[in-house]
Amino acid sequence: MLVAERHRKIVEVVNERLSIRVTELSKLFNVTEETIRRDLEKLEKEKLLRRSHGGAVSIQEEQSEVSYAEREITNAIEKRAIAIEAVKLIQPNQQIVLDASTTTWYMAKEMPDIPLTVITNSIKVAIELSKKEQVKVISTGGMLLPKSLSYVGPLAERSLNMYHVNKAFISCKGVHIEGGLSDSNEWQALLKRQMMSIADETIVMADSTKFGVRTFAHITDLQQISTIITDSNIDHAYIQACDERGIQLISD
Known part of the structure; x- marks a missing residue:
């Protein structure tokens, strides 16, 4: 990989994840940590990111959301594989809630197309499920976020209070041993927390690039999760952390 291409991809990763450590970038790009530090120094001078202790953070507004079209093609292979594993956990006649993630x-x-009740704050998910005759779809309503095509806010949160579901399926921007789950958007984080509160169990869907990351808005601690579905590139430290906390870890 050419240096210029590596620099471009580093900025993309930092902006997507909002913060990342030098050690992770070193593994992602298969170069030494010293090389990454030099890269970050140059990119900071170009005002493309900001260096932090042990890594880098995005200089984009943290509350801004990446457009759905962008998220749809980011790590698409991993997301689809994770989604296939998640579907295996659904039984006929269950009630579930799905967030507005691309996963x-x-x-x-x-x-x-089996008998199911699905609550979601995602317009895209609702439209997709409308093609299945046996699936009953309930939309939260609320304040529309155009970039993510999702509903958030007090109305969306209150609407969830009316229901109880068997399982909540959520994604997030960061999975951290000490920091738990986090999201770059506070509205999304609050709604995901509410989704978890009405569910018997929570299944988190996150590809391996989300691990070790802490972003703006805290969702919950790892102890509140029953299952995590990820890909095979997950760091061993997280396999151990999940085992210690009694979290089922499924990797494709």
């Missing part, structure tokens, strides 16, 4: 949209595409 849940892949779930909706893969979901069989």
Whole structure:
């Protein structure tokens, strides 16, 4: 990989994840940590990111959301594989809640046409599920976020209070041993927390690039999660952390 291409990809990763450590970038790009430090120094001078202790953070506004079209093609292979594993956890006649992540949209595409009740704050997920005759879809309503095509806010949160579901399927921007789950958007984080509160169990869907990351808005601690579905590139430290906390870890 050419240096210029590596620099471009580093900025993309930092902006997507909002913060990342030098050690992770070193593994991602298969170069030494010293090389990454020099890269970050140059990119900071170009005002493309900001260096932090042990890593780098995005200089983009943390509350801004990446457009759905962008998220749809980011790590698409991993997201679809994770979605396929998630669908296997759904039984006929269950009630479930799906957040507005692109992974849940892949779930909706893969979901069989079986008797289900699905609550979601995602317009894309609702449209996809409308093609399945046996699936009853309930939309939260609320304040529309155009970039993510999702509903958030007090109305969306209050609407969830009316229901109880068997399982909540959520994604996030960061999975951290001490920091738990986090999201770059506070509205999304609050709604995901509410989704978890009405569910018997929570299944988190996150590819391995999300691990070790802490972003703006805290969702919950790891102890509140029953299952994590990820890909095979997950760091061993997280396999051990999940085992210690009694969290089922599924990797494709």
